[in-house]
Amino acid sequence: MLVQCAPFNEQRINDRSMRAAVFRVRKADDFANQQAFDRALAALVQATPIPAEVEEWFSKETMVAPPRWTWKKTAQNPAILAIGIAVAVMAGIFIFHIMEHRHDFPGVETARKLLITASSSRSVLLDPVKTDAGALSDLFFMKHRLEHYDVPPEFADLRTLGCRVFDDEDSRRIAQIWVVEKRMQFFLFPAERDAKTGAVRGFSGWRYVDQEGWTGVVSQRNGVCFMAALRGPAKDLAPYISKGK
């Protein structure tokens, strides 16, 4: 269809679909005939005598002003479209990355790994200890030489089922406590430190972290992080923190 009204002058082919249609049939005999016919007819038109007083108004170059630049036409250009889509995808990934990490805090990666540990832990792995969680600080200090491994007051009154101390893949000493209530697990682990100065990279208050259906709430004090973790949403942990306030 486009080929039937294809311009016989290549300079008049300005749109992509017309250019593609002409490209497809450029070697066909029928199209060559059509173009020769059109050019011969146009030559006859050009030979039409024009009165001098009319001709002086125009030169060939000024008969039709070039079309104006429009956003719509620019946006339809495949190269611009491709760049636009690429930029949009990159922007989307960037925003997703920011949204995902906006609640991050120093030690969040360790907390996430420990949530995975929590999800795969069985109570039989722990040494049975039935006491208040707050009372285990002395045990960690006396038996394992772990200083400031204290359970915060918000969770200190919960009764324990067992505990253990293990080294993670970075050889950091991790204390794990299993409590009766809601089959919650507590983790105490060293706070993240600045690689150059060795100073603790602290943060204030409680921070939430989640991983594979498990939620943890983390605080940091005296260079040690405490995380209470359970399977479920953050609202299940919120009452404990607000009780502390």
Place this chain on the structure above:
Amino acid sequence: MTGDAVKAQEIFQATMHELALRSAGGELPSDRLWLFRDARGRCLEASESGLQAEPIEMEEHPVKASAAAQMAKLEPMQLAIWISGAPEPQRTALALFYLDQFDHEDLLTLAEVKTAELAKLIADGRQQFQAWLDITIPHEAA
């Protein structure tokens, strides 16, 4: 469009007069095709008032490779009269298409037709003109 040089000149002058009036009033048309649109409108008005060509079934022949040689024997006025006798909007489509000043989008805008219609008008026009050529200047003569 009119097939009449005098009438065409009058229309041209009327269009330029209108443009001059608008320019003086500080109302230059923003449409870059205004001049052609206005001139076409005046041509249509003028042709409605004059003698009307009878609508007849035009014979059609496939476009031939020898058409260029046949056309070389034609006078431009013969072509102008043939095009001016075509029914609207075919007349506008053929006149603007062979003027070789407009791209496809401009043609659609000025002739106020869709692509499919424009393609049919021009394709039919070719075959009808070829048939007329075959009668007016037989191939042997060319």
